[in-house]
Amino acid sequence: MSDDPTPADSKLTSSKRRWAAEGKFLTGRISRPEAERLPPGQHLVKNWPVLDLGQQPVISTDSWRLEVRGLVETTLTLTWVDFQAIEQSTRVSDIHCVTTWSRYDNNWKGVSTRDLLDRAMPRPEAAYVMLTSYDGYTTNLPLSDFAAEDAILATSWEGLPLTADHGGPMRLVVPHLYFWKSAKWLRRIEILAADEAGFWEKNGYHMYGDPWREQRYSDD
Ligand SMILES: Nc1nc2c(c(=O)[nH]1)N[C@H]1C(S)=C(S)[C@@H](COP(=O)(O)O)O[C@H]1N2
Ligand SMILES: [Mo]
Numbered sequence: 001m002s003d004d005p006t007p008a009d010s011k012l013t014s015s016k017r018r019w020a021a022e023g024k025f026l027t028g029r030i031s032r033p034e035a036e037r038l039p040p041g042q043h044l045v046k047n048w049p050v051l052d053l054g055q056q057p058v059i060s061t062d063s064w065r066l067e068v069r070g071l072v073e074t075t076l077t078l079t080w081v082d083f084q085a086i087e088q089s090t091r092v093s094d095i096h097c098v099t100t101w102s103r104y105d106n107n108w109k110g111v112s113t114r115d116l117l118d119r120a121m122p123r124p125e126a127a128y129v130m131l132t133s134y135d136g137y138t139t140n141l142p143l144s145d146f147a148a149e150d151a152i153l154a155t156s157w158e159g160l161p162l163t164a165d166h167g168g169p170m171r172l173v174v175p176h177l178y179f180w181k182s183a184k185w186l187r188r189i190e191i192l193a194a195d196e197a198g199f200w201e202k203n204g205y206h207m208y209g210d211p212w213r214e215q216r217y218s219d220d
Contacts, residue, residue: 057135068116068188069190083111088111096178110155127142128140129189132186139183140197153172166184167186
């Protein structure tokens with residue numbers, strides 16, 4: 001009687017099973033009535049404004065790397081070629097910026113955060129994520145929000161490569177939180193046990209940032 005499945009398969013399967021049991025992904029896509037599509041205090045725009053700290057790093061895909069580290073079974077350092085070899089996904093989502101503009105129906109393509117996490121496999125105590133970008137920007141969010149069904153590591157917008165001003169070659173998109181959580185020019189994903197404040201969170205913005213609860217500032 002033999003039960004030795006391939007080690008890689010059994011490891012991945014047990015990690016997925018464990019996450020499912022812990023309900024890690026249950027905060028996924030939040031379906032809302034159309035009337036609640038626009039969060040309070042927001043107005044719609046048709047253009048796509050650019051907001052950042054004022055210096056937009058230019059990263060060639062040759063020198064680009066993405067690191068996943070911290071509380072994971074497997075630390076990753078991915079090249080652009082490695083990243084493109086991961087299953088590609090598409091998502092359509094709305095943007096809600098804390099500066100009160102929202103933009104509907106953005107078409108993204110890239111790697112779903114879940115597919116990336118399947119490769120790194122967060123440990124049982126993993127609960128938060130700290131993101132670090134090529135411009136030095138940082139932002140934090142719970143792991144379950146990072147792993148939401150809608151969340152994507154986007155390399156393309158509306159069928160074209162993501163432009164450098166919007167975070168190309170790759171940015172995160174987590175549409176159910178204010179857009180400051182969606183790190184442009186993402187370089188490092190660190191998986192943590194406890195929440196830590198990123199750049200705007202240290203400067204008065206909310207630790208979580210739910211647009212429907214108007215969690216703009218730390219005392220909201
Ligand atoms: N690396 C990095 N990511 C960032 C920022 C930044 O300054 N640096 N600004 C955030 C803020 S405050 C917003 S509103 C969005 C803006 O994205 P956009 O310029 O593509 O509209 O990016 C977020 N991600
Ligand atoms: Mo912002």
